[in-house]
Every structure is written in C-alpha cells, then in structure tokens.
Amino acid sequence: MEQSGGLEERLQSLHEEIREWPGLEHLHRIAVATYDPRGERVRTFIHSNVGPRPLEPLSGRLCDYPLLQAVAGTGRPLIDNAIMSAPGSAGPGGRLLKHGFRSRCVSRIHWQGDLYGFLFLNSRKEGFFTEPIVSALLPYRRIIGVLVASEMTSTRAMLAAVHTALEVSHYRDEETGAHLNRMSRYAQLVAATIAPTHGLSDEFIEYVLQYAPLHDVGKVAVPDSILLKPGKLSPDEFEVMKTHVTKGLDIINAMIHDHGLGALPHAAILRNVVGCHHEAFDGSGYPNGLSGVAIPLEARIVAVADVFDALTSERPYKGAWTNEAAAAFLREQAGRKFDPDCVAALLADMSAVEAIQQQFRDIPSGLFVAGR
Structure with a gap:
C-alpha cells in the first residue's frame, strides 16, 4: 500500500x-x-x-x-x-x-x-x-x-482559493483550462489502471484527480519574462523557473493556514503533487533529487500525465507531437525520468487518452510554457 x-x-x-x-x-x-x-x-x-x-x-x-x-x-x-x-x-x-x-x-x-x-x-x-x-x-x-x-467542503474551498489566486495573478492560459483538464484526467487514468497492483483506493484516485491541476501553482510567482518566454530558457532563467516548486508549497501552506483548512483531506497528496512532480525516477530531477519509490506515487503519476500533455499540445515555441511520438518518448524515458509502471498505465489504453483529448480540446488563448 x-x-x-x-x-x-x-x-x-x-x-x-x-x-x-x-x-x-x-x-x-x-x-x-x-x-x-x-x-x-x-x-x-x-x-x-x-x-x-x-x-x-x-x-x-x-x-x-x-x-x-x-x-x-x-x-x-x-x-x-x-x-x-x-x-x-x-x-x-x-x-x-x-x-x-x-x-x-x-x-x-x-x-x-x-x-x-x-x-x-x-x-x-x-x-x-x-x-x-x-x-x-x-x-x-x-x-x-x-x-x-x-x-468535500474543505477540498472545494482549497480549489476555489487556488483558482482565485490564479485569476488575481492574471494566470489565464492553458494552465487554467484545457491542459489542466486533460492532464488531471490522464493522472486519474494512470491511478485507476495501477490501482489493483499498488493497492490504491477510489479515495486516493479521486484526490489525485482533484489535486493534479494544482501541480504548477507556484508559477504564479515566476516573472512573466521567464514564464512566457517563447524560446529556450538560459541556465540562470531555468534556475528561477525551478523555484516554482518551493514557491508552490509556500502558496499551498499559506492557503491552508489563511483559509482555516488545517483539516484539508489528504493534504499530503497535494503537497507531494506540488513539491515532487519534477523529481525524476533516476534521481536527476529537482528540487530534492529523489529517485525511484522515494518519489511519492502521486507525484510520479502527475509527472507522466503532465509531460504527455505538454508534448502533445501546441505551444508558442513548438508544434504538437503526435500521440505516437509522445508515447515513444515516454517509453524511452521510462526508468530514467518516469516511473515505468505509470508510463505503461497511461499508454495501455490509447482510446481513453484520445477520448480525453476530444473532450478537452485546446482553445488558443495565451502563452504558456508547460513541462518546465
């Protein structure tokens, strides 16, 4: 378990x-x-x-x-x-x-x-x-x-508080729309697929779905000049971008405190999603260089879901990859960047993936650099 x-x-x-x-x-x-x-x-x-x-x-x-x-x-x-x-x-x-x-x-x-x-x-x-x-x-x-x-009241209050913070910061683009809808449902799909072998309950799967969209909330604290840059980030800019993980944890903790959400259900799942979704299976990720099963399962799930959607979505700096090309990349990086079980789970039912893509299509709105 x-x-x-x-x-x-x-x-x-x-x-x-x-x-x-x-x-x-x-x-x-x-x-x-x-x-x-x-x-x-x-x-x-x-x-x-x-x-x-x-x-x-x-x-x-x-x-x-x-x-x-x-x-x-x-x-x-x-x-x-x-x-x-x-x-x-x-x-x-x-x-x-x-x-x-x-x-x-x-x-x-x-x-x-x-x-x-x-x-x-x-x-x-x-x-x-x-x-x-x-x-x-x-x-x-x-x-x-x-x-x-x-x-559920506590959960809805947290989601509403984060949504308000995103709106106030003018963080209106794929990260509050179709991207989040797709990647959270990819995460749900992965969690449900591995549930029998990992002993996961419907309750766990539900909170992965609910909390996955908050994974990059810390990007509200990243300067627009870096967040919205259409080209590759410089090494110094990437170091600033990486701070969105710790800033995200600070935001979540502040909201829990300020909104009286100390009893927020499965707050650990939320903190792990925000704080560990850029860790890599081989230990090369950030911010803590965790590896393998030391990375919380919910973060391993969200990492696969987030990157797959970033690859298959059009961005100002790149075209959308085909599902086949993105799947090949995930398979290549399984055991390196990604948990092999999570990769296999997402790619096991491409018809379900395509149904999610059909339901939540992109509507061009603004600029956002996902997957950083």
Missing part, C-alpha cells in the same frame, strides 16, 4: 459497527459516489464491502443515471427490496443481481443546499430495507453524509 488511511477507513470501521447491531448484520455493502458540479459528474469515492469488492467504480455524468437524477431531484431515498433487471442488463440493477445483491437503498448527500454525492446501501437479503431497518440506519446515513460533505 502506497497511501495513508482516510475517510474510507472510517467508513469501513463504521460499517463494522453497524453490522454488530441485531438485524443489521445483513448490510453487506456501503459505497459513496461524489458529485462534481463543474462537470456534473458522479464518481465512486469510498466503499466498504463484506467480501471482495463486487462492483467496478461508478464514473459518468449525472444525466447518464436517471435513478440518481430522481433521488437528487426529489431528496427521497430509493428503496428497492426486490432488485430486478432485464436479462443481461449492464445497468446497476443487473450488476447488483449478478453479485448476489437483492435489496438496495440509495440516498443523496445534500448539505446546505448543495449536492455532494450519493450513498449506496446494499444487502444480499431480499426485503432487507424494512421500515424498522431504514429507521435504524438513518443516524448512520446522517453521519456518513456529514463526514463526506465536510471533507
């Missing part, structure tokens, strides 16, 4: 506690999917299961899930004590049936007027969610809702 505990561990402990109560021992699965209002997307965030994980992570637009749309709109939980589905259905009902689940309760996580996600309770016992059971579970549903909303 290359990650620390978090909300998922608390959910698992709570699940164990719930099942100790008479009558509640048949609650076999609890899962939470978050809602991201920026893209109206729903993603599995944390889960706890009795036995092996039965379902693949949920990921898609809210409009793709009419059942969740109805729960979000009405605020009323969906209780289904005899799950049915069309034969061969690939929908949630069919997948639940395939793994032996017979009852489900789906409710929204809603706090102070905002939708934060959905809570899924499942049982392999048909007719499990009777009125007494639903009443007994209500306090736990509220606890889980408060935990999730509290955690």
